[in-house]
Amino acid sequence: MVIAIGFEGSANKLGIGIVKDGEVLSNCRRTYITPPGEGFLPKETAIHHRQNVLKVLREAIDKSGIKVSDIDVVCYTKGPGMGAPLATVAIVARTVAQIWNKPLLGVNHCIGHIEMGRLITGAKNPIVLYVSGGNTQVIAYSKKDTAYSLSNDPSPGYNIEQLAKKGEKYVSLPYCVKGMDVSFSGILSYMEEKIESLLREGYTEADLCYSLQETVFAMLVETTERALAHCESTEVLIVGGVGCNERLQAMMHQMCLERDAKLFATDERFCIDNGVMIAHAGAEMFNSGTKMKWEDCFITQRYRTDDVETTWRED
Amino acid sequence: MEGFKLIKQGAESKLFQGSYLGVPTLVKDRFKKKYRHPTLDDTLMKERIKAEVRAILKCKTVGIRTPTLYLVDLNRRSIFMEYFPYSVTAKEFIFNANESLIEVLSHCIGKLLGKMHANNIIHGDLTTSNILISNKQKIDIFYESFQNLELILIDFGLSHTDSTIEDKAVDLYVLERAILSTHTTTYNIFTGILNAYKIENKNYKEVFNKLEEVQARGRKRTMVG
Known part of the structure; x- marks a missing residue:
């Protein structure tokens, strides 16, 4: 039996969670919400995390109903993410690991999402679409934010989704798929250039959100389908913050239906960055015998998913 | 389609095999993708059929083996083309x-x-799925020698025929990624490919320099130290 506590703070979510052999004991989170039209910056985000981390930690331990002496391993997000917020949370993890005298493990954020998705959905070896602001969507979204100052509460993506539901007219936007890669930079410049004239032509903000969402998601679904066909896999798992968008899930579901594949998706409790995913991935590493030297427990802003040796999986 | 049987569902089309005007034929049907907006779906389908046809023909004129086209029908969303019964993918x-x-x-x-x-x-x-290896002697033997084998390039749906150095580099980069994720041979396939690439493309230096650039921005390396 392994009880693991996980600290996550690579972006604007601060999350601490405790798991016991895949069972979620607590999953606490605070989000740093910026004013409409603004994104989160490292310094302010780090301050937010610093001000809240001890409260969230107390909450997570109380909710879990365990004693800290029961904890087997302390896990934290090693990267990728923003430097200052990562460091803030890592310092707390290092400190409590020393106070409690527990081993410490740095976890790759993306692997956290994937392992969490597998745990919650029971998917075995799926093609994983990891959609989050950092990788994909924020580029398109943040520009939309500056154009319309969409609220960042609860998240800009959610607000685009709600507005898009009211859209009716479809505008053609640049569509760029290169093999199994997508490129969103064209769509962004196009939007910037054309927004004024499109609005004058009678398209509404809702129409633009709708078209943007339809186009961007079509690209994501198409590349996922390419990966499915190329790897001859029959499972798709969507993770990451944007993964809880219902339209994306619906499109992916339709694609899967058309080729007899199975779709796994989670809701916002686990899609959005959280501490449980770090705890769970860390517990898997701990179980398979991974140990990290104290001097290796640093943070790194860039940390590729394929740099992690998956010791806990046999497939 | 009468007399045709579904042999594969690729990423964006269904492949049917049968006989058309008495020859073995492959039909590539870019069926409607219900998940996409109909306007977008229609535009993409037409764009890709046209791109595929254009590239196949251009390849033919420069002596690269591609499937012979028999019929292109935008209304039926299909291309009818040569089928290679004695072939495997790379x-x-x-x-x-x-x-x-x-x-x-x-x-x-x-x-x-x-x-x-x-x-x-x-x-x-x-990708290595988009290169066919066909036996010219019309027999199912592939692994003895390369003598009677020929390469056939397929799946030109995302192709284009006006290009920059950047496009060529990205083309190679996509292949490198596909090989790395699929194959684990001790022989370095991609290096072998690049070495032979030089023979046919005089401007290889420019392409390779660009490729390095693309590789550098494509993979975010860890920043240690």
Whole structure:
């Protein structure tokens, strides 16, 4: 039996969670919400995390109903993410690991999402679409934010989704798929250039959100389908913050239906960055015998998913 | 479709095999994708059928083997083309062949791609699944020698025929990524491909320099120290 506590703070979510052999004991989170039209910056985000981390930690331990002496391993997000917020949370993890005298493990954020998705959905070896602001969507979204100052509460993506539901007219936007890669930079410049004239032509903000969402998601679904066909896999798992968008899930579901594949998706409790995913991935590493030297427990802003040796999986 | 049977569902089309005007034929049906907006779906379907046809014809004129086209029908969303009964994909071939055959294959692929790029054709989706190896003697033997084998390039749906150095580099980069995620041979297939690429494309230096750039921005390396 392994009880693991996980600290996550690579972006604007601060999350601490405790798991016991895949069972979620607590999953606490605070989000740093910026004013409409603004994104989160490292310094302010780090301050937010610093001000809240001890409260969230107390909450997570109380909710879990365990004693800290029961904890087997302390896990934290090693990267990728923003430097200052990562460091803030890592310092707390290092400190409590020393106070409690527990081993410490740095976890790759993306692997956290994937392992969490597998745990919650029971998917075995799926093609994983990891959609989050950092990788994909924020580029398109943040520009939309500056154009319309969409609220960042609860998240800009959610607000685009709600507005898009009211859209009716479809505008053609640049569509760029290169093999199994997508490129969103064209769509962004196009939007910037054309927004004024499109609005004058009678398209509404809702129409633009709708078209943007339809186009961007079509690209994501198409590349996922390419990966499915190329790897001859029959499972798709969507993770990451944007993964809880219902339209994306619906499109992916339709694609899967058309080729007899199975779709796994989670809701916002686990899609959005959280501490449980770090705890769970860390517990898997701990179980398979991974140990990290104290001097290796640093943070790194860039940390590729394929740099992690998956010791806990046999497939 | 009467007399045709579904043999494969690829990423964006269904492949049917049968006989058309008495010859073995493959029908590539870009069926409606219900998940996409109908306008977008329609535009993409037409764009890709046209791109595929254009690239296949251009390849033919410069001497790269591609399937012969029999019929193109935008209303039925289909292309009817030559079917290769005695063939395997490069992916299958690499899984089953010995190292020295894989080396020869890499060399052939490299020459083929060099020639393609020298003629400004960009494939857009290079993977080892999109290269067929066909036995010219019409027998199902592939793993003895390369003598009677020929390479056939397929799946030009994402191709274009006006190109920049950047496009060529990205084309190669997509292939590199596909190989790394699919194959784990001791022989370095991609290096073999690049070495032979030089033979057919005089401007290889520019392309390789650009490729390095693309690789550097494509993979975010860890920042240690």
